[in-house]
Amino acid sequence: MDKSKNFFEEALKLFPGGVNSPARALKPYPFFIEKADGSKLYSVDGKGYIDYCLGFGPLILGHRNREVLNAVTEQLERDWLYGAPYEAEIKLAKKIMRYFSTVEMIRFVNSGTEATMNAVRVARGYTNRSKVIKFEGNYHGSHDNVLIKAGSSALTFGMPTSEGILKDIAAHTLVAPYNDLEKTEAIAKKYRGNLAAVIVEPIAVNMGLVLPEKEFLKGLREICDKYDALLIFDEVVTGFRLTLGGAQDYYGVKADLTTLGKIIGGGFPIGAFGGRREYMEKVAPLGKVHNAGTFNAHPISMAAGLKTIEVLEETNALKKASRVAEEIAKDMKETAECCKINVEIHQIASMYQVFFSRKEIKNYHDVNAANKEMYQRYHQMMMDEEVYMAPSQFETCFTSSAHSDEDVNKTIEALDDVLRKMSGGSSEN
Numbered sequence: 001m002d003k004s005k006n007f008f009e010e011a012l013k014l015f016p017g018g019v020n021s022p023a024r025a026l027k028p029y030p031f032f033i034e035k036a037d038g039s040k041l042y043s044v045d046g047k048g049y050i051d052y053c054l055g056f057g058p059l060i061l062g063h064r065n066r067e068v069l070n071a072v073t074e075q076l077e078r079d080w081l082y083g084a085p086y087e088a089e090i091k092l093a094k095k096i097m098r099y100f101s102t103v104e105m106i107r108f109v110n111s112g113t114e115a116t117m118n119a120v121r122v123a124r125g126y127t128n129r130s131k132v133i134k135f136e137g138n139y140h141g142s143h144d145n146v147l148i149k150a151g152s153s154a155l156t157f158g159m160p161t162s163e164g165i166l167k168d169i170a171a172h173t174l175v176a177p178y179n180d181l182e183k184t185e186a187i188a189k190k191y192r193g194n195l196a197a198v199i200v201e202p203i204a205v206n207m208g209l210v211l212p213e214k215e216f217l218k219g220l221r222e223i224c225d226k227y228d229a230l231l232i233f234d235e236v237v238t239g240f241r242l243t244l245g246g247a248q249d250y251y252g253v254k255a256d257l258t259t260l261g262k263i264i265g266g267g268f269p270i271g272a273f274g275g276r277r278e279y280m281e282k283v284a285p286l287g288k289v290h291n292a293g294t295f296n297a298h299p300i301s302m303a304a305g306l307k308t309i310e311v312l313e314e315t316n317a318l319k320k321a322s323r324v325a326e327e328i329a330k331d332m333k334e335t336a337e338c339c340k341i342n343v344e345i346h347q348i349a350s351m352y353q354v355f356f357s358r359k360e361i362k363n364y365h366d367v368n369a370a371n372k373e374m375y376q377r378y379h380q381m382m383m384d385e386e387v388y389m390a391p392s393q394f395e396t397c398f399t400s401s402a403h404s405d406e407d408v409n410k411t412i413e414a415l416d417d418v419l420r421k422m423s424g425g426s427s428e429n
């Protein structure tokens with residue numbers, strides 16, 4: 001019996017579903033980690049997986065990057081918690097503002113969830129309005145305001161995705177289909193005068209990888225201007241991954257409020273929300289929108305984040321990570337074509353994902369219609385080859401500057417093998 005299975009049996013008695021976050025619940029049981037280094041995750045069962053999950057996004061430089069390690073060790077040796085201000089938080093804030101011109105003031109928190117929760121609160125506090133539009137299939141963390149999906153009733157009230165969320169709370173979150181400006185505007189119009197904000201993943205990475213159509217983000221900006229609502233870009237994943245300046249820089253669309261996380265903490269817990277001074281001046285203790293946290297702007301996260309961004313500035317790490325994703329996506333496309341498997345492959349910068357689908361994938365509905373059983377089979381077969389792709393169709397694969405040519409070659413070989421084997425089964429996907 002392997003060690004992971006033994007650990008999982010123990011974990012099942014201790015944690016709901018045996019895990020501390022649902023995305024970790026691989027079937028039939030997750031592999032338990034012995035250690036991680038560079039591009040690899042090593043399991044307690046003696047396997048070494050090439051990791052394309054990278055902690056679900058933060059590790060743009062790979063695991064245990066030496067420069068980040070040194071920065072963190074230095075900070076640890078000094079001390080690790082103050083409950084008082086210090087210089088590194090100013091340095092990280094300035095670093096972020098250098099690339100995000102719309103962020104004039106910022107607050108550091110501990111997770112992306114906290115970041116979006118507070119951004120929505122600021123928008124409501126500033127506008128004195130209650131309604132927020134989000135997009136079907138976009139994930140902004142696990143708080144009540146955004147954990148809402150649309151049923152067929154996209155133009156009416158949201159339906160809570162989770163039990164325990166009050167209908168009264170869900171009723172203030174309106175859900176529109178991603179990439180659909182017409183429906184978004186219809187909702188904005190219906191709630192004219194009571195729309196506080198539109199929150200969006202500028203590139204959707206939590207329903208696989210779905211890119212915004214050409215005019216989508218610009219159109220959202222226009223809708224927000226027209227209906228006097230704030231535009232919140234959730235750049236928890238895209239910030240410092242797509243480009244240093246995230247999606248706002250890449251697509252040339254300015255948000256009113258921005259949320260960040262993941263990479264800006266270099267692999268340690270972090271989140272941040274920021275924006276124009278007039279909105280952020282609403283935040284306590286300056287204003288009356290409350291936010292506080294024992295661990296806000298934690299010294300270890302500041303040290304790791306600062307060093308990570310410095311490395312990104314001083315090296316070609318972003319380019320290197322992107323090249324890895326490009327090569328994998330290109331090979332997958334060619335092999336799938338060759339094997340006559342219907343796939344749609346999306347890739348941008350250091351992110352990619354495959355959908356077993358004949359149809360173009362533009363929104364949650366399309367993702368849901370893709371063959372998810374085939375995806376699970378592909379994932380399991382890649383695991384057998386010691387390549388750890390995103391564990392669900394609703395996640396995205398990430399690459400890092402730590403992935404070597406050897407990793408890419410091994411991944412491509414495994415992909416070729418797996419897709420060929422899959423084509424031996426049904427290609428009617």
Ligand SMILES: Cc1ncc(COP(=O)(O)O)c(C=O)c1O
Nearest residue numbers: 111112113139140141234236237
């Ligand atoms: C776009 C986006 N926003 C927010 C979050 C929530 O971040 P966290 O898990 O740090 O709370 C995530 C998490 O994956 C995310 O992908």
